[in-house]
Amino acid sequence: MSPRIQQLTEMSWVEIEALDKDKTVILLPISPIEEHGPHLPVGTDIFGAHDIAQLAAINVVEKNSTLQPILSPTIPLGCAPITADFPGTISIRGKTLYNLLVDFCSGLADSGFKYIVIVNHHLDSMHLKAILEAIETVCERYGIKMIETAGRILYSRMPLDEITKSEEMGLSMKTEIHADVRETSFIQYKYPHLIKQDLEELPSVHIDIRDGLKKGLKTFKAMGAGQGYIGTPARATKALGKIHLEEQAEITAEMIIQLISGQPLPEMSPGILKYLKESIQL
């Protein structure tokens, strides 16, 4: 049986004070409420962030039973300007997300926590930049250690089973962008009752986002994604959804152990970091 993961909200201050903070890590899931096509719920990324964090916490304990992962409630907020012209997307400003995370994580640091892992399932540039800047501010202020997960997993060019399996299906991750085969597979695997329509009715939608942005188009809808997805949801399988969840959780658990033991972590590619630093304004 899986170990039961401690929930932050279920603890008393006395229990929190008594934790060995050198062996404790807070997992903080975050992602916005956002449209994910006609076929997926607006909470798709919230479910993703939470489920990966929960499974990663279980994996951490299984790898090293002296470590104490604690699961924070999911923050259901983020920046999603690119889908904000659909009902159901709730996008907050980059500055708001930055301030929110600085305050939230400062509260955790004031409570004595030394390791905070932000488990994210949403790769909007503004969202990612706000998270990374908040991490920098809090780490500088308190001398604690924090990381964000999704950027390090997807932008470090590490080999991923999920990508290999998708490529075997003839799909490229360059064109699977949003509410695509991966996200649809995840919901099909974990929350099949939340699939809203027959996936076979959804034609592939391929859009060159870079080209759209260059032309000054600001949303997926303006770029031609009229139904709110970009990719091939019709090809989703439960098997791919299982890989998505388990692989992300496994890598997140490894990163948590690397963070606590001071080992090197996978880093986002310099090109992406430069883009976030120079081209995105909070």
Ligand SMILES: [Zn+2]
């Ligand atoms: Zn998503």
